[in-house]
Amino acid sequence: MMKPFLEAIQEKVLILDGAMGTMLQERGLRPGQSPEELNLTMPEVVASVHRDYVEAGADIIITNTFGGSRFKLAHYGLEGRLAEINARAVQIARTEAVGRAYVGGSIGPTGQFVEPVGEIPFDEMKAAFREQAAALIDAGADLLSLETFLDIKECRAALIAIREISGTIPVIAMLTFDDNGRSVLGTPPESAAITLAAAGADIIGSNCGLGVEGIYDILCRMRTVTQLPLISQANAGLPRLVDGATVFPGTPQEMAAYHERMIGMGVRVIGGCCGTTPAHIRVMKEALGTVQQPWQPRPETTGVTFLSSRSGWAAAGGGSKTAIIGERINPTGKKVYSQELLDGKVAYIRREAMEQVAAGATLLDVNVGAPGIDEPAAMERAVFCAAAAAGVPLVLDSSSPAALERGLKAADGKVLINSVSGEAKSLRRVLPLAKKYGAAVIGLALDQKGIPDTAEGRLAIARRIRNAARRHGIPDADIIIDCLTLTVSAEQKRAAETLRAIRLVKQKLGLSTVLGVSNISFGLPQRPLISSAFFAMAMEAGLDAAIINPKDGAMMAAWRSAMVLLNRDHQAAVYIEAYRGEQAAATVQAAAASDAPLSLRERLSRAVIDGDRDGIVPLVEEALRAGLAPMQVSNEGFLPGLEEVGRRFEKNIFFLPQVMQSADTMQAGFVRLKEEMKGQAFESRGRILMATVEGDIHDIGKNIVCTLLENHGFQVFDIGKNVSAATIIAKAKEYAVDAVGLSALMTTTMSEMDNVIKRLKAAGVKTFTMVGGAVVTQEYADRIGADLYARDAMEAVARIKRLLGVEG
Numbered sequence: 001m002m003k004p005f006l007e008a009i010q011e012k013v014l015i016l017d018g019a020m021g022t023m024l025q026e027r028g029l030r031p032g033q034s035p036e037e038l039n040l041t042m043p044e045v046v047a048s049v050h051r052d053y054v055e056a057g058a059d060i061i062i063t064n065t066f067g068g069s070r071f072k073l074a075h076y077g078l079e080g081r082l083a084e085i086n087a088r089a090v091q092i093a094r095t096e097a098v099g100r101a102y103v104g105g106s107i108g109p110t111g112q113f114v115e116p117v118g119e120i121p122f123d124e125m126k127a128a129f130r131e132q133a134a135a136l137i138d139a140g141a142d143l144l145s146l147e148t149f150l151d152i153k154e155c156r157a158a159l160i161a162i163r164e165i166s167g168t169i170p171v172i173a174m175l176t177f178d179d180n181g182r183s184v185l186g187t188p189p190e191s192a193a194i195t196l197a198a199a200g201a202d203i204i205g206s207n208c209g210l211g212v213e214g215i216y217d218i219l220c221r222m223r224t225v226t227q228l229p230l231i232s233q234a235n236a237g238l239p240r241l242v243d244g245a246t247v248f249p250g251t252p253q254e255m256a257a258y259h260e261r262m263i264g265m266g267v268r269v270i271g272g273c274c275g276t277t278p279a280h281i282r283v284m285k286e287a288l289g290t291v292q293q294p295w296q297p298r299p300e301t302t303g304v305t306f307l308s309s310r311s312g313w314a315a316a317g318g319g320s321k322t323a324i325i326g327e328r329i330n331p332t333g334k335k336v337y338s339q340e341l342l343d344g345k346v347a348y349i350r351r352e353a354m355e356q357v358a359a360g361a362t363l364l365d366v367n368v369g370a371p372g373i374d375e376p377a378a379m380e381r382a383v384f385c386a387a388a389a390a391g392v393p394l395v396l397d398s399s400s401p402a403a404l405e406r407g408l409k410a411a412d413g414k415v416l417i418n419s420v421s422g423e424a425k426s427l428r429r430v431l432p433l434a435k436k437y438g439a440a441v442i443g444l445a446l447d448q449k450g451i452p453d454t455a456e457g458r459l460a461i462a463r464r465i466r467n468a469a470r471r472h473g474i475p476d477a478d479i480i481i482d483c484l485t486l487t488v489s490a491e492q493k494r495a496a497e498t499l500r501a502i503r504l505v506k507q508k509l510g511l512s513t514v515l516g517v518s519n520i521s522f523g524l525p526q527r528p529l530i531s532s533a534f535f536a537m538a539m540e541a542g543l544d545a546a547i548i549n550p551k552d553g554a555m556m557a558a559w560r561s562a563m564v565l566l567n568r569d570h571q572a573a574v575y576i577e578a579y580r581g582e583q584a585a586a587t588v589q590a591a592a593a594s595d596a597p598l599s600l601r602e603r604l605s606r607a608v609i610d611g612d613r614d615g616i617v618p619l620v621e622e623a624l625r626a627g628l629a630p631m632q633v634s635n636e637g638f639l640p641g642l643e644e645v646g647r648r649f650e651k652n653i654f655f656l657p658q659v660m661q662s663a664d665t666m667q668a669g670f671v672r673l674k675e676e677m678k679g680q681a682f683e684s685r686g687r688i689l690m691a692t693v694e695g696d697i698h699d700i701g702k703n704i705v706c707t708l709l710e711n712h713g714f715q716v717f718d719i720g721k722n723v724s725a726a727t728i729i730a731k732a733k734e735y736a737v738d739a740v741g742l743s744a745l746m747t748t749t750m751s752e753m754d755n756v757i758k759r760l761k762a763a764g765v766k767t768f769t770m771v772g773g774a775v776v777t778q779e780y781a782d783r784i785g786a787d788l789y790a791r792d793a794m795e796a797v798a799r800i801k802r803l804l805g806v807e808g
Contacts, residue, residue: 002099005143006170012294013267013288014269015058016104018281034067036065039065039085061101063141065132066148071112072697083135086105089139091140103140108148110154111700115410117656126158144169145171147174152183152191152195159196159438172201173203176206178210182652186657188312190222193228198414204226206219216261229269233269235276236274307440308414311657313393314363316544322562325364326352326548327549329382331368331370336348347615349385353386363394365394379403384410388657395547401430408436408437420434420442420443420444422444422445422462434469451486459505459508466509483515498538514545516547532558540562560579600622600623600628603619604669608669613665616669630682634669634682646659649792686806688714691731691740694723695749698743708796725755728740732765732767739769742757754784758785772796
């Protein structure tokens with residue numbers, strides 16, 4: 001009898017099988033047919049693939065259910081047979097695996113994005129994954145494998161869904177990264193690791209997209225922020241087109257060459273993705289025999305609270321720099337922000353998020369607790385806005401469990417909840433939310449009796465919070481204790497008790513600490529003097545995070561200085577960057593210059609850059625009243641902003657979510673301009689036909705390219721996905737297009753691009769062709785004679801503009 005899976009990986013490294021789709025294609029899967037349908041119609045073919053991998057030495061075989069969600073099956077009219085398809089897949093695999101291999105239930109992405117990047121609400125996405133996971137678990141899968149996810153938020157939804165069903169089923173979670181070291185939506189490996197571990201994964205890693213060398217680099221970065229076992233599931237190199245067939249050049253020996261380094265880093269499962277065959281698995285299994293070793297957790301990340309967003313991450317405790325939590329997104333005493341919350345607007349949040357991060361905030365506190373508002377809805381809007389505007393992890397600040405849960409669903413990564421107290425009611429309401437959604441919590445050292453006078457009293461409450469959190473399965477590293485700052489003008493002796501409490505919490509409990517520092521100086525003149533002095537003292541006492549106004553120069557100066565003196569700023573790099581030479585004076589001058597009023601055209605561009613959808617239409621109205629023609633608004637206001645978005649994207653300052661938010665903002669402005677033009681069309685920069693090739697039902701990338709092309713003034717004819725060559729040719733002629741764009745995500749369908757381009761030329765259609773998609777490369781584009789290749793949507797726009805001679 002086989003040991004439980006999680007016990008087995010403690011003792012030895014396990015080999016996971018290789019590619020499924022290409023194997024099925026070789027054995028009868030027709031172009032455009034659902035691979036999952038074969039579980040019902042050709043079960044013996046699916047079984048033969050599993051059998052070959054088991055005989056090659058695979059310790060884990062993965063079910064033929066990668067596209068087994070309701071969203072994917074609906075493309076083939078099979079959504080009504082979801083439970084049957086997934087259950088049959090497990091049965092087929094178990095028959096071949098019995099006594100020799102574990103069966104992992106494969107769950108892939110849905111092909112949709114979660115709000116606000118896409119249109120699918122978090123709960124709907126979670127429900128779809130829950131449905132598929134339940135079918136796989138009920139059928140007897142030994143573990144679940146989340147594979148080839150591009151969107152960290154979608155993968156997080158899948159993990160949360162699974163943990164609603166089962167707290168014990170082992171779960172592998174993998175994101176796919178490109179050669180820039182980020183996912184399609186801009187997530188770095190560190191953020192992915194933090195988020196996936198917090199949401200309940202047992203093993204994390206990466207698959208597809210890269211060869212073994214690239215995957216190794218990704219896992220090295222993950223290892224810096226997690227102690228979890230890792231998985232490597234690399235492609236057999238990057239695909240090439242040879243004699244009309246897609247070939248992966250990576251040999252079994254090349255893939256096995258990294259085994260020793262992988263295992264030394266903590267990889268406990270090694271498998272293959274696109275292009276790997278039973279021959280690869282056999283060699284990998286043989287190579288593994290000489291380098292086996294028991295699992296040894298790595299201690300480097302012990303005691304550190306890691307938090308994440310879609311595109312960034314932060315640490316508190318464990319000797320890292322004191323985290324700066326920006327406090328300005330709070331309606332207390334802010335009439336403008338309170339009114340915007342009542343009006344359902346987010347301009348203040350966007351502005352403060354960007355300004356606080358620019359000033360040095362590493363986390364942002366988000367509070368929407370104004371009287372008379374729908375706080376859960378306001379929290380969702382605020383999280384969407386702050387996450388897109390700033391890219392740093394968030395602190396959800398609310399006493400409402402409903403608002404906290406709405407914010408936790410809206411978040412892209414692992415957030416910090418502010419807060420829970422030692423009161424039993426608070427512990428019951430907040431800790432289950434933190435556990436379910438993978439959040440860390442701030443614990444207030446107070447209870448129903450108030451704030452204890454002594455440091456020992458606050459320590460006792462901190463211990464009570466820690467013990468309750470442990471009972472809910474929340475690790476100590478995810479508890480940050482607020483020893484509470486009281487105004488020194490009223491209770492002068494208690495400031496010293498707060499500092500003593502910080503030391504006691506760290507010495508006795510080993511927990512990280514946080515303070516709302518600026519409370520100390522309330523009611524006194526020259527508040528920055530008291531606040532900054534106390535801040536420095538608190539950092540010396542061991543303060544790991546501080547809730548402050550990062551735009552307060554005295555506070556940030558105290559922080560930079562303390563980090564050097566406490567040896568937390570290596571080689572004084574942060575301090576020197578801020579103050580070297582005339583930098584300080586230049587910063588003041590730049591700040592003064594930034595206050596100069598922007599022109600109307602500049603404000604239009606700024607709205608596009610910032611993704612200010614609420615503000616774009618009023619600006620358009622103002623521009624029209626000022627006498628600007630609609631084309632001037634577009635060409636002199638919108639387009640320069642979108643060009644700047646493109647430049648920031650190229651420099652990895654912006655990522656796809658920000659690009660899409662800017663595009664959505666520009667579209668909102670276009671709607672108003674079209675009304676003004678009374679049916680007149682904008683002057684087109686070119687006519688582009690876009691399609692996903694036959695056999696491929698993935699269209700996320702294509703849709704993004706279409707949106708950006710339209711925003712840059714092109715007339716786009718999007719004819720959908722799974723489109724035949726004959727239809728593409730007919731539509732290209734009908735619309736007299738200047739270029740045809742072809743997309744493919746799968747290795748099994750990319751060769752259809754070659755067919756389409758050849759048939760376009762044979763039919764005498766004089767048009768440029770461009771190709772793109774996750775598996776497509778420049779080499780492949782050159783081989784099939786495409787006029788251009790683009791790695792991403794922004795590059796597609798830039799290259800088609802150059803190709804058609806419409807620069808600017």
